[in-house]
Amino acid sequence: MDRPNLPTFPTRSLEDRSRRRRQRFTEDKLVKIRTEHNNVGAFKTMLAALVILIQLGIIIALSFLPATIALVWYLAVMFVISVFTAISVMSSHRNTQAKAVWVLFILLFFFCGFIIYFMSNDKYMYARARRRHREIFARSEHFLPEHTAVNASDEMAHMCAYLNSAGNFRSYNNTRLNYFSSGAQLFDDVIESLKGAQSFVFIEYYAVSDGVLISRIWDVLEEKIKQGVDVRMIYDDVGSRAFSHAMRKKMRAAGAQVRVFNRLLSRFTFAMNYRDHRKIIVIDGKIAYTGGSNVADEYINEKHMHGYWKDTGLRIEGEAVDSFTLFFLRQWEFITNKKCEYTPYMGHYERFSSSYVAAPYVDGPEYELTICKSVFEHVISSARERLYIMTPYFIPDDSVTQCIINKALSGVDVRIILPSVPDKYYVYLVTCDNAEKLIKHGVKIYYLRDSFVHSKLAINETCAVVGTVNFDMRSFYQQFEDALLTDDQNVLAQINADFENTFPDCDNPQKPAKNGLVKTVAIALLRLVSPLM
Structure with missing residues (x-):
């Protein structure tokens, strides 16, 4: 039987309310609604419609020829183009699995596959x-300090050097970090920090929805706007479908600058599938937040939504906040197509004496290298004793998978925590199949009971x-992401404690689950397209 809705207590902290619901959620009915791993259905529909129109045009042109000759010419031309397209795919810099899927698709559907490939290829369409991104980078990079070698272990120094070379990202010592083991803890702290805002508040999120949380945040921001605080928000159009027009209108009327990233249906654009998956809050240039929530x-x-929702977050103070400010302003300039004034928002951080390193970075179609994937590979390959991963989706490519296997075979304690409740069943099938195939190599797989794990940790x-990056192809190759790499021993201790507290609440299978015929066939078919998930 469903429990009645709990009363609302405005003065109770979000973490306290979350903890109470954690105790009760197993008796509540799970509400199935859409989450982050949505496919962009409208994009696919319009893409298919365009392909059909092109094909109809060719058919009409050939209709003036005798039927048999026209058909032969049509198929021959389409096949030749498809072969050359397949050769182009094989010589591209895509990951091997994605290449195989595209070649199969192009040759199997040679009458339209090559068109879809070129229309979805960021090399051509982005x-x-x-x-434009490069122009913005060039005009704003001088706000970053000069890169200097960090005082850290060899592995950490190498990773920081990579981040500087790959994306011109800086690594900082004078920074203080605090880890949150739940979304409620994170936003309790965010709301308290917002109350002290004096100059500006920048918010960039994939998903914003009407409800208790945005109402709590807006209550504070509305007062801050009256005090003259500059409030700006970026939300993704796909992730924020539950962010009502009425709420946005209310915020804008009060003085907040609210902008949508990559509006889905405003115009037909082939970049629709590139989503802003970042999660950034910057307050006065002194405090920043990121994480999975x-x-x-x-x-x-x-x-x-899908049982208890497990998530994490990070609070950043000190020099590293400038990087998050820069990340936001660059995205703001890209969206608004107006040059930003960076100077008023930089350099307001408080200096902290710390020998540990904090290295914020972002990734997305604006960068040629797969930065987020490479950092994960660095973290995996540098493990000597243990490697713990927490992720909602586990659909890595072969290089990441092999890296994890090699670590387990070398004696490293490798553990991966996954959800036991799926948000998208077809993605979950591939996730579980990928993960459980690692058991025979010594990797320990954990499913958090009656929960959806949304944390992104390694x-x-x-x-x-800690950041927004999932272990899947969309995060590695397609979406705009952000994260922070650190060797801060205090934060590492907090994260390790979170893992150790979570393991007892998990099921730990000792061998892969046995699948029936239908499920086995479904997984095999899904595996063909898993590089595109």
Whole structure:
């Protein structure tokens, strides 16, 4: 029987409310609604419609020829183009699995596959936007300090050097970090920090939804706007479908600057599938936040989506805040197509004496290298004693998978925590199949009981990554992401404690689950397209 809705207590902390719901959620009915791993259905529909129109045009042109000759010519031309396209795919810099899927698709559907490939290829369809990003980078990079070698272990120093070379990202020593083991803890701290805002508040999120959380945040921001605080928000159009027009209108009327990232249906653009998956809050240039949680009630367990919602976050103070300010302003300039004034928002941080390193970074179509994937590979390969991973989706490519296997075979304690409740069943099938295939190599797989794990963590004995990056192809190759790499021993201890507290609440299978015929066939078919998930 469903429990009645719990009363609302405005003065109770979000973490306290989340903890109470954690005790009760197993008796509540799980509400199945859409989450982050949505496919962009409208994009696919319009893409298919365009392909059909092109094909109809060719058919009409050939209709003036005798039927048999026209058909032969049509198929011959399409096949030749498809063969050359397949050769182009094989010589590209895509990952091997994605190449195989595209070649199979192009040759199997040679009458339209090559068109879909070129229309979805960021090399062709995102080139103009990438040039704009580069112009923005060039005009704003002088706000970053000069890169200097960090005082850290060899592994950490190498990773920081890579981040500087790959994306011009800086690594900082004078920074203080604090880790949150739940979304409710994170947003309790965010709301308290917002109350002290004096100059500006920048918010960039994939998913913003009407509800208790945004109302709590807006109550504070509305007062701050009256005090003259500059409030700006970026939300992703796909992730924020539950962010109502009425709420946005209310915020804008009060003086907040609210902008949408990559509006889905405003115009037909082939970049629709590139989503802003970042989660950034900057307050006065002194405090920044990031992590897995979005601004929606499920992330604080105010609403039961798929069981208990497990998430994490990070508070940043000190020099590293400037990087998050820069990340936001660059995205703001890209969206608004207006040059930003960076100077008023930089250099307001408080200096902290710390020997530990904090290295913020972002990734997305604007960068040529797969930065997030490479950092994960660095963390995995540098593990000597233990490697703990927490992720909602586990669909890595072969290089990451082999890296994890090699670590387990070398004696490293490798553990991966996954959800036991799926948000998208077809993705979950591939996730579980990928993970359980690692058991025979010594990797320990954990499923958090009656819960959806949304945390994005990777930690070894010397460093950790906290951010928005899933272990899947979309995060590695397609979406705009952000994260922070650190060797801060205090944060590492907090993250390790979170893992150790979570393991007892997990099921730990000792061998892969046995699948029936239908499920086995379904997994095999899904595996063909898993590189595109």
